[in-house]
Amino acid sequence: MVTTREKSGVAGRPVGAVVKGRLQQLLAFASLIVIFAFFSVASPFFFTYGNFTAILFSTVVIGTLAIGTTFVIITGGIDLSIGTGMALCAVMSGVFIVNLDLPLAVGLVATVLFGGLMGLVNGINIALLKIPPFIATLAMMLVAEGLALVVSGSAPIYFSEEPAYTKISTGNLIPGVDFPNAVIVLIVVAVIAGVLLTKTVLGRYTYSIGSNEEATALSGIDVRKWKIAVYAFAGLFIGLAGIMISARLGSAQPATGMGYELQAIAAVVIGGTSLSGGKGSIVGTLIGALIISTLNNGLQIMSIPQEWQNVILGCVILVAVYTDILRKKEA
Amino acid sequence: MVTTREKSGVAGRPVGAVVKGRLQQLLAFASLIVIFAFFSVASPFFFTYGNFTAILFSTVVIGTLAIGTTFVIITGGIDLSIGTGMALCAVMSGVFIVNLDLPLAVGLVATVLFGGLMGLVNGINIALLKIPPFIATLAMMLVAEGLALVVSGSAPIYFSEEPAYTKISTGNLIPGVDFPNAVIVLIVVAVIAGVLLTKTVLGRYTYSIGSNEEATALSGIDVRKWKIAVYAFAGLFIGLAGIMISARLGSAQPATGMGYELQAIAAVVIGGTSLSGGKGSIVGTLIGALIISTLNNGLQIMSIPQEWQNVILGCVILVAVYTDILRKKEA
């Protein structure tokens, strides 16, 4: 029914609601688990430790971008500049570390901050100049796409002289265990983001702005300031994603990145965050990103012809989201 | 500071307001005119009849897609499937006209209806299954991308035997005047869409749904039915765009289309339609599409190095939209 009005009562929820909430989140894994189970049965190559890490590894870049974007989308905004922005950050990382030969740590921090700077510009355009987020970040997407080529001279920057750089992604921090650092980075970042979103003022105002911007402003909160903060914060993840992708590839590829924004946003939305703002979670986003990467992996492992892979991917996403909707309706 | 504050109502109306409204619409051309004037001064090759028709011609495909999408966006939805969907429609046009050798008119109608069918499926997924538009049309985007390859066998379908087909786009209906049919098609379609949006029940409900879906439903309007209608209607434009692009190229290219959706949505949003629904216009969309294609054309004509073109494009879009916002604030 169109107009179902959700209600819960005066008399309330504490225990019931919280338990129910947890349960729902667990159930959100349902689609992912079904997909996993299916591929495990369908192919002997799927259910292996090596393939699990492969799936996780392939989730890192999109996952990192998606986590940052989750904040933006919860405010009711959108960020299209994350894909090419990531390429620009990767190039900047090359400039800092290879061309300028800065110490690794300095270069990394500078790259992440550069991402934050891009986000800051987005935030200012959106919050102060009142340019719609779609336009502001679309413009940034174009600018970043061009600048990545300009700065790099349209050629990849190689980190061959910086073996420690690629270790950030491909190394194994845990000795003896074949578990790529990149995945550890993703997990750490996700935990930090999760804490920030649920336990801090930044997170609270992120939800609040997305839920009712006007009421938030009337409550004396400087919405402009916090919006800028959110975009700048999300920008840090663009910088980090730039590091993660170039560390994995051993080079900064200036032309890459276009299309990543759509994938990252898709991960966020599949994870249950509403594009109209006000609700969403980091766990959901990670599940969304994992659903996409597991499907990509599994379909290829099953040797489905590539032209059919997208068709199936599309249908499975539909079904996954639809069952999620049904589940929530019943819960 | 908050949105309500001192917002200029379009008050005090009947006569004054209408004139003012017209004036505003005219002024919306302002950015476009400034861009035009700039290029005319900057390059002797810009301000020529041939180049004007070139700009118009290059607006046709994006413009057609953008017009359909305007309806969808006014309802508060989005359609990501228009790009690859267009490719699929082009392929279907090839199947109908070349492979099945149907009469031209029949093939054209079938193609447009096929686009409508895709839109219908989107509409059903969104209105009945309650799948968020972003996800539903993202899935359709993937499915269409795959199906275009499957149906065409991953090879272009050529219309070499159908000279009349390419005439739809490149021919000159007006004898003696070098004015491509494609542009005429765009204009006719825009006028029809404009009339439908402003003068018919479909258009009114499109706005109402985008403004407040629940209130519209409670007013006794079958929102599900009308939403499906809007997506199906927008789908017709996908079909038409498929015809226009394949007629221009003389072949149906199955791998094309990705990225067109973002351009079309950008045209709509630059044209003043709000992604949160409830307002927008066809004229605005056309202006938005023209701004993009004029910038692309002009920057090339001026022989700006391509890596800088995107940077400039991004900045100009920002400035254009920002001045539009300022103008509206003052008006």
Added chain:
Amino acid sequence: AEGGGAGGGGGQPYIAIVSKGFQHQFWQAVKQGAEEEASKQGARVTFVGPPTEADVEEQINMLTNDIAKSPDALGFAALDSQAAEPLLQQAKSQDIPVIAFDSGVDSDVPLTTVSTDNKAAAAEAAKHMAELVGGSGKVAMVVHDQTSQSGTQRRDGFLEWMEQNAPDIEVLDPQYGGGDQLESANITKSIVSSNPDLKGIYASNEGSAIGVIKGVQESGKQGLQLVGFDSGKAQVDAIRNGTMAGAVTQDPVNMGRQLVIAAMKAINGEDLPETVDTGFKWYDQTNVDDPEIAAVLYD
């Protein structure tokens, strides 16, 4: 090597091919050649590639996934050699023979490289262009990509030949259309209208070529010398009817075939030459119907 690919075809050798692209005609032709040869030899192939040649990470994911299937041999066209090196080492450690194709992979893992020299092919196109415009005047380039190897080599091969051999020809800054026909057509029209004295346009792949042909037709400009790259029906038609002067084509179908042949040899432990050159050919109105040319054209 042990047989048995994923799901069925018991005993059939399985060759996994990770290409630089998928949807585009060139890669579809490679795929077609590989599949034909595989069915002839009783092998099974899968063929995957990222949507654009900028999607390096996606290609790495695809390579990872294919290695996970423990194929009997791996065909690989690297978008970036360095990014793939750890995976190639992994393949080596799993005793999966790797055959490089299209462009060289900068690594000692591949047993052989089935390739084509993009630069030389582009130089060939430049040579014909110089002849066609009579050794002087303005020439424009519509290139499909400014970062991928095929894009840069086909651009640089053309530019370098011109620089060295035709000093009187002014080559305009390359414009990039992403291989998208429509975008390339729009770019072409801008070039034509802003350069009234233009004499020729070079297009670096099939999509660019179709775009250039369309753009020139629509602009109504006569007498431009168009030189293309790759084949495909639209381009071949344009050459037949004189709209386009000629084009260089590589032989992607053969590349696919040679790739599978080399892979089968590797599986059977036979020796392989260091490189297999699949070559390129210039074709124009005069020779387009010659059997050896017709054989390398794909559409």
Added chain:
Amino acid sequence: MTETATPRTLPLLEVEGVDKSFPGVRALSDMRLELRAGEVLALVGENGAGKSTLMKLLSGIHTPDTGTFTLDGEPLTIAGPKHATELGISIIHQEFNLVPHLTVAQNVFIGREPRRARLLLDERRLVRDARELIGRLHLPLDPNAVVGDLTVANQQMVEIAKALSYDPKVLIMDEPTAALNDAEVATLHELIRRFVRPETGVIYISHRMEEIRRIADRVTVIRDGQYVDTVDVAATSTREIIAMMVGRTLADHAGPQGVRADREVLLEVTGLSTKALLKDVTFDLRAGEILGFAGLMGAGRTETARAIVGADPVDGGVLTLRGSRIRIGHPADAVRHGIGYLSEDRKRYGLLLDKDVKANVTLGALARRFTTAGFVHDRAARAAASEYVGSLRIKTPSVDQTTKFLSGGNQQKVVIAKWLARDCDILIFDEPTRGIDVGAKEEIYQLLNELAEQGKSIIMISSELPEVLRMSHRVVVMSEGRVTRILDAAEASQETIMHYATLRPDENVEDAKELGLDPVETGAAEDEEGKA
């Protein structure tokens, strides 16, 4: 208002010579106001008189064109909402300003969250503080409930809690009781009495005169954006106040006289049930009848209406219209059968706020009355809209005014106009006079009577018992999702209605066995566990 120990003469807040214009509207001109320390000052005026605008000036949402404010003798400029609260001026808005996705506690303390470090929230303390505040105010709220899930009345409670949490000197309440029933109003008044101390004051806006008599010390009357007078409530009759408000004396109107047994039964509702609340709701509606619905908040009156029109999923039940069974799955079906529903929450379910008055008035009737072959007759639509603006005396510069710029009461009239334009045989009016001024209320009553005279049937859900008693031919009384009694006009009185409205299911022999399933009960039980 009772213990008049301190002399209430010190001016706490003064407004002098304030002008405020919006494009096309002169909302206030030369406005005056004086709030004394320790008093409750009522502010009354017709819909669109400028009450909310004045309050928005005081709370920093709008800035005045001219004029001065004085607080405690100090001249004062109010820079914004935050500044206003810092100065000690708190407002409860007529239209809520809550964040729907956040909980009650989070809403109450938004912007002032207790923190453990600069950025880290202390959620436990937040909930504890909220619980403490809510307890102190005796409000029936759960601090962890999500605000968007609450009923209008409870959202109003959240607004109240939030405003009081600032511990203000001046508390402004813009129609705080519009969404409340009598018991809740009593709670609120209790709250106000406790709030008023010698150093604080309350500005209280309401259209309900009896409330004003109960709570206010003085009343300021404004009309058309201009100051009329300020009088002592005790020394002035309601009739006089109303006369100052509307600028004329209103005549009393007679209401309907009782059961219309002579008329055919138009709609029969049998055994209507929903998963959430309703149990076996059965009643019938006759042609030309006004059927009142009374009950406490949460009794299920709105739920019944929404179930009938197909806005909420129904679990069971049969609808019979003119003797034949009908099925309704969507409000569109209901309207097609001639059943219209005017929601109690106009902002959310009633209006296209960013569209003009014309679009709103003609929305429901568009396809029926204003189109041929799908094309809209703009001129006819405009004419019709203008007609309703005139006949309902909707205060708006024109039919092209964006609805969100109308005053609350006038917005309500726009929704009513929409249903009049659609011309349904059965109209379900849920709290139709919410936020409507005394004069306009009379007009609406008259309108309902006229509609009934024409043979239309009306279900009138109202939380104002006098209104129900005055208007209804019969009264359906509901309690906790059930119909406990259907009273004829003759037997209906405040006492009988309240008796049946508070009748609990366990006193109802038939339903006693279902007691355990009652949502209210389970909810309360969970709450207890939560505290333990």
